[in-house]
Amino acid sequence: MPGEPPTSRSGSTESAPELGLSRRTFIGAMGAGAAALSAGGAISSCAYVHEPGAPAEGAITSMIKRGTGEFMLPPDLVYMNNGSLGPTSVSAFDAAMRAWRDVQSDPVVQAWGPVLKQAERALATAADYLACGVDELAVTRNTTEGMNLVAQGINLQPGDAVLTTDHEHAGGSLCWRHVQKYRGVRIDDVTLPVPANDADEIMRRFERAITPQTKVISVSHVTYTTGMKLPITHLAQLAEAHDCLLIVDGAQGPGAMHVNMRDLRCHAYATSAHKWLLAPMGTGLLYLRKDVQDRIAPMMLAQGMRVYTGASGTRDLPAIVGMGAAIDFMRDKGVERVAQHAMTLRNDLYARCAALPNVEVASPGRSQLASPLVTLRLPPSVNHAGLARRLHDRHRIVVKVLSHPALKGIRISSHVYNTADHVDQLVRALRAELS
Ligand SMILES: Cc1ncc(COP(=O)(O)O)c(C=O)c1O
Incomplete structure (x- = not known):
């Protein structure tokens, strides 16, 4: 393909091209926690198993037939x-509208009755889709809210450091600027290459930048700038090895690719359903891994992750119902x-x-x-x-x-x-x- 560099520059027998990451860099990434990580299994068990590789060449077919009314986009746009x-797909829009009408027909009875149950089902659908527990997933309005909740929920102290990149969106970075300003936390940036074509090189940059003060690594799953998909599984291993938390801004992830929390192994993942998941505007999800919920404890989730709790309050249930239908739409396709x-x-x-x-x-x-x-x-x-x-x-x-x-x-x-x-x-x- 013209202009397209190879996956990895290393070409040595040490390379593990199916990972897009060499064995040497991988082991380096494990650092001090190598022993703990090796318990997780062989390198191949960390492969991007749920991330689709390059698709087969062939005809590009349309997945939506024009005029079938699956979307409301005008045909000339x-x-x-x-x-x-x-x-939003028409099926998700219709599901949201039906819920909206139900709420209007008898507000309190519907909203704290059948419509809440539908919204809870939508959360369960999302948890199943992301391969996590329903007690590990909260509904938010968007990625920004999820990232803010995480940053607010970690007990960072003056002198602690957050390691991030120079390609983060405001929705995933202003939360850390806030703790920098009010809690004296340091922010270290890894510079990402443009264009980036070597996962080894990315990992080397993170390895060089991590310090004993680093308590959080916060990166985009896919950068909003170049669309670079970071090697999250390997960053998760680096984070575990250095006893810090890996927080992922997944605004550009789910729906663009299969995203599976079990395989990614990050500690928290915030996403917006209104982007690639084609869900109603103002719907998002926040994954908090069960074993770190005492280390990431935002106030809004003080009473758990359910759609309604006293700590999270009343919200836009019809949109959440629409989000569940949007995920069903993606699965049907x-x-x-x-x-x-x-x-x-x-x-x-x-x-x-x-x-x-x-x-x-x-x-x-x-x-x-x-x-x-x-x-x-x-x-x-x-x-x-x-x-x-x-x-x-x-x-x-x-x-x-x-x-x-x-x-x-x-x-x-x-x-x-x-x-x-x-x-x-x-x-x-x-x-x-x-x-
Ligand atoms: C990587 C990334 N993070 C965060 C956001 C913010 O998303 P939202 O406005 O849905 O919170 C965006 C939006 O484009 C994004 O691309």
């Missing part, structure tokens, strides 16, 4: 920004099939954009670091916001304008309702607008 906000579809579109887009003049693809090449997000860096002379506006107004294509100190460009996300034609349309529109 090419929506490629569910990384910001996903459209096939979680792996959806992920493969998104990756196939992404690989096509990557290859074709890499061949465009004046366009640099800032996302990882075809490796374990790749996700369905593709970010294009454009020459400084291009006004990104203006380009996105023209793509929308002239070509009916929606993308995200990315404005990060290290990376300005446009970001494209493809999902179940996108097709090979959409990739074609975007490439043609970029050619026209950038010529």
Whole structure:
């Protein structure tokens, strides 16, 4: 594939390419806690077993037939920004609306009766989908809320350090700035390469940056900037080895790929269901691993993780019911099939954009670091916001304008309702607008 570097630079007999991480780096990551970690089994048991590899080559088929009414997107709109906000499927929307009407028909009886039961079922559906216990998962409004709850719930002391990256979204980083300001906690940043193509190198950077003061490692599962998927399983081992907590901002994870809490082994994971899970706006999930719930204890969860408790209060139950239906929709389509579809579109887009003049693809090449997000860096002379506006107004294509100190460009996300034609349309529109 033109412009796509190999998965790993190491090519030695020590490499474990199925992990996208060499054996040497892996063992290095284990550090002082090697003995404890080895109890977890051989290296292969830590492979990205639930993360889909590169999809098979082949025709890109549409997963949604136009005109069948599965989404409310107008047929002429090419929506490629569910990384910001996903459209809700009609089935999820209808489920939410039915619950909303039920609440209106007899508010207290319905809301603390059948509708609450439906919302609790939605939480159980989400726990099953993420492969965690229902007593390890709380409903939130979004990733930001989940990350705030975690940061607030850890008893960090002056002098403690949080290790994070320079590619975190405000929703996953301002919470740590807050504890920095009010509790005297230090923040250390790992600089991520752009583009990143070597998981070994990422792990080496974390190993170099971790210190005895590090109490928390906080990273995105998939960065909002380049769509780089971090090696979470290995970071979890690094965290365990140094007795610190691994907190994951998973806003760009579930729905874009199969995400399984048991395999990821992080201590906390916050996500927004209204992005890749295509759930109603204002729904999110927070996973707190059972064995660390005494170390991460936010006030809002003081009475447990159920949908309603005295500590969490009354909330938007119809949206939560819609979230459960959105997860059912994804499962009906096939979680792996959806992920493969998104990756196939992404690989096509990557290859074709890499061949465009004046366009640099800032996302990882075809490796374990790749996700369905593709970010294009454009020459400084291009006004990104203006380009996105023209793509929308002239070509009916929606993308995200990315404005990060290290990376300005446009970001494209493809999902179940996108097709090979959409990739074609975007490439043609970029050619026209950038010529
Ligand atoms: C990586 C990441 N974290 C956090 C957020 C914030 O999400 P929300 O506004 O749903 O809390 C986003 C939003 O795009 C994101 O991409």
